[in-house]
Amino acid sequence: MAKRGGRRSSARRRRNSQWKAAAVGAGVLLLLLAAFWSLIWPYLLGTVGISGVGALGWRLWRTDRLLRSDRKWRAEELVRAGHRTLADVDKMTGTEFEELVADLCRRDGCSEVQRVGGAGDNGADVLGRLPDGRKMVIQCKRYAPTSSIPSREVRDLLGAKQHFKADIAIFVTTTRFTRPAETFAQENGIIAIHRDHFGVWNNGATLESLTHVSGAGQGDPSHRARWRKTYQANGR
Template identity: 45%
Template sequence: MAARRRRRCLKKRTRRQLQVWGAVVVAVAAVWVVGHWAAVWPVLVAVFAVAVVGGVGWGLWRARRLAVSQDRTWRAQEEARERELTMTEVDALSWQEFERHVADLCRRDGCTRVVVSGKSGDLGADVIGYLSDGRKLVVQCKKYAPARSVSSQEMQRFVGTARPEHGADVALFVTTCRTFTKAALGLAVRQDIVALHRDLLGAWVKGAHLETLIPLNGAGGGGRRRPLD
């Protein structure tokens, strides 16, 4: 108990000493400021002005950043809504019309010798053509409901034919559904198959150039791949 009492007394004494020294420092500072007021007041005014300008600048920067963020969010929502409206028209196509529509998109983006070969026994080559740089393009088209996913088995079949059977330089798997399964997309990335799900197809339909979409390969649906050389 005595030791505890001594510690309390020591703390009180230390606190009083600090308060006294603080008061002394403040008093000395006040005396010095009064004695040198002519030199001090411009500095104080400058510091205050800098603080005000800095505060206003920070507030404007913060407001602009918030506005930009809100604008980007709004634009992304509007673009997604417009893509979905466009995809509603695509959803109304038959699977044969969908293949012809994909072929037309390829032609629009500069592909040549585009042929729709989708029929029984085509071994996954629904559309064949050549990119503007001469690479052979082989496209598998799957007209599915939006909520469905492309399975690993479907991707395996395309992997097994796109290059061995058709000699594709660029193999494109295009679908109207929203996603590829994780296994299907992983296989596509490993085997250099470009996976275009509903969102990327919507961007293509809305005017994005095919060669700008190729490096995205399923972005937003589970992964990315390196751009083609």
């Protein structure tokens, strides 16, 4: 017990000595500051100012990084939600466009959706069922907006519809249909989704809503000429 008490007393004395040394050091520092204040204060003020500017700069940099990160995150969220711009879609490969169409079908409640595009696809890129259970076959063409879909490609989709025993055939493209292609689609019950309609679908309209306006509203020739001029001016 005596030894334990001695150790405690020794530790207490060391702490007291440390506190006294700290107090003496602080006192000496205050005395030096008071004696040489006229010489020290410009440097001290400069140090505080530089530290403040540095802290402000870091804060601004950090805020900018957070904003950039937030904008990037929001853009990625929009992409995941299907809200890509048509400019984004124009940069896609054919396979990526087919995947996008499949994702939009799933978003709208279609079931058994699968991408089957590729060699030996028998004219189909996406298969699935509409929310009401009807079997659908989809052909996807990610073409430049200055191109057009000829009637022969729509006829190929009609063959795919028969091959897969589908109830409905849908042709989705990032461009427009020629007049013969549009007419053929209407006469054979093929849903033609051109660039304008795809943009609406991509931004939230349902696939079912587009079945009632198949192929309509592609714009007049002057509209297409303006688009072509803008497209070429951008070096695309």
